[in-house]
Amino acid sequence: MRRAPSARRPTCAPADRQEEVAPRRIPPHQSTDASQRLATTHEEAGTLEPIIQLRGVTKSFGSHTVLEDISFDIPRNRISAIMGPSGTGKSVLLKTIIGLLRPDRGEIWIDGEETVRMRERDLYRVRRKFGVLFQDGALFGSLDLYDNIAFPLREHTRKSEGEIRRITMEKASLVGLVDHLRKFPGEVSGGMKKRAGLARALALDPEIVFFDEPDSGLDPVRVAYLDELVRKIQEETGATFTIITHNIPSVMRTADFVAVLFRSGLVRFASTQDMITCDDHIIRQFMAGRAGGPIGMDELATERTEVENELVERAAARDEASRDRRELERAHGVMQV
Numbered sequence: 001m002r003r004a005p006s007a008r009r010p011t012c013a014p015a016d017r018q019e020e021v022a023p024r025r026i027p028p029h030q031s032t033d034a035s036q037r038l039a040t041t042h043e044e045a046g047t048l049e050p051i052i053q054l055r056g057v058t059k060s061f062g063s064h065t066v067l068e069d070i071s072f073d074i075p076r077n078r079i080s081a082i083m084g085p086s087g088t089g090k091s092v093l094l095k096t097i098i099g100l101l102r103p104d105r106g107e108i109w110i111d112g113e114e115t116v117r118m119r120e121r122d123l124y125r126v127r128r129k130f131g132v133l134f135q136d137g138a139l140f141g142s143l144d145l146y147d148n149i150a151f152p153l154r155e156h157t158r159k160s161e162g163e164i165r166r167i168t169m170e171k172a173s174l175v176g177l178v179d180h181l182r183k184f185p186g187e188v189s190g191g192m193k194k195r196a197g198l199a200r201a202l203a204l205d206p207e208i209v210f211f212d213e214p215d216s217g218l219d220p221v222r223v224a225y226l227d228e229l230v231r232k233i234q235e236e237t238g239a240t241f242t243i244i245t246h247n248i249p250s251v252m253r254t255a256d257f258v259a260v261l262f263r264s265g266l267v268r269f270a271s272t273q274d275m276i277t278c279d280d281h282i283i284r285q286f287m288a289g290r291a292g293g294p295i296g297m298d299e300l301a302t303e304r305t306e307v308e309n310e311l312v313e314r315a316a317a318r319d320e321a322s323r324d325r326r327e328l329e330r331a332h333g334v335m336q337v
């Protein structure tokens with residue numbers, strides 16, 4: 001299998017301890033106990049077989065560079081979390097990986113295939129490996145939960161209704177929704193919507209499942225249940241899960257690896273255990289959820305500066321327009337004289 005060139009990973013360890021990516025297929029975890037799992041998750045990301053490889057990924061919107069030179073490997077058969085302060089580009093990174101946005105520079109390798117320069121037809125094939133759980137579950141309000149879960153099977157396969165039913169019931173059972181399938185999204189709780197969205201994301205047996213803030217809008221107890229479910233399903237399916245979240249306790253319960261983004265860049269990608277003991281001041285502040293530190297008001301200042309910049313640009317454009325008008329008027333005046 002082809003693979004991206006090795007990424008230099010930012011790490012707390014000295015450079016000579018950084019390992020190259022080595023192909024090795026690891027069976028999924030066996031334990032559902034978070035503390036036990038954390039204790040056994042002291043793996044080096046670089047020693048595992050990667051399924052997603054980012055190399056120098058850069059994405060800007062106008063003059064705003066949201067992602068700059070992002071490089072890291074997401075290991076296969078593991079749960080990785082992508083974290084970082086609000087507005088730091090987590091969702092943009094997710095959209096870039098799944099091909100909804102195109103990076104300005106860099107490479108994205110999915111399961112050994114570079115996708116940025118791929119033809120649409122091939123990209124479609126690669127996308128079949130993905131399942132995505134969007135923040136609100138992205139369910140169709142006019143379909144009941146059964147039809148929502150069955151939707152990708154009807155849309156993307158030629159399976160018989162009997163087979164679709166078997167798979168839909170299997171996925172609904174996985175997320176504990178078998179008794180609620182005739183309800184519509186508007187009739188169920190936020191947690192049930194997430195579970196239905198998860199069942200739908202799993203319908204085509206994806207190798208990689210992306211979660212965009214799965215905890216949003218849920219109370220802490222529902223988040224804990226959802227985390228348990230996520231962990232259990234990852235163990236049962238052996239798929240690679242990539243979760244975008246702000247929720248540190250949730251990351252502690254579910255993730256094997258964590259990427260932290262800050263000011264357009266990757267601060268670090270490492271095992272969750274490693275993140276806890278890392279003494280990088282950005283990581284420490286983020287993991288502890290503290291107000292004081294490099295993350296904070298200066299981020300707001302960055303945002304303000306951009307807004308201010310735009311206002312200044314608009315004012316300059318207005319000045320230029322009125323200067324042009326004055327010039328025109330003067331020219332008119334000269335001509336009239």
Ligand SMILES: Nc1ncnc2c1ncn2[C@@H]1O[C@H](COP(=O)(O)OP(=O)(O)OP(=O)(O)O)[C@@H](O)[C@H]1O
Binds near residue numbers: 061086087091092093
């Ligand atoms: N299509 C777009 N056009 C212009 N700017 C965009 C677009 N999408 C995202 N951005 C900008 O990119 C930046 C990062 O957005 P993104 O949604 O990825 O942040 P995030 O880290 O996911 O934030 P949050 O945690 O609050 O969801 C923001 O400043 C946002 O305004």
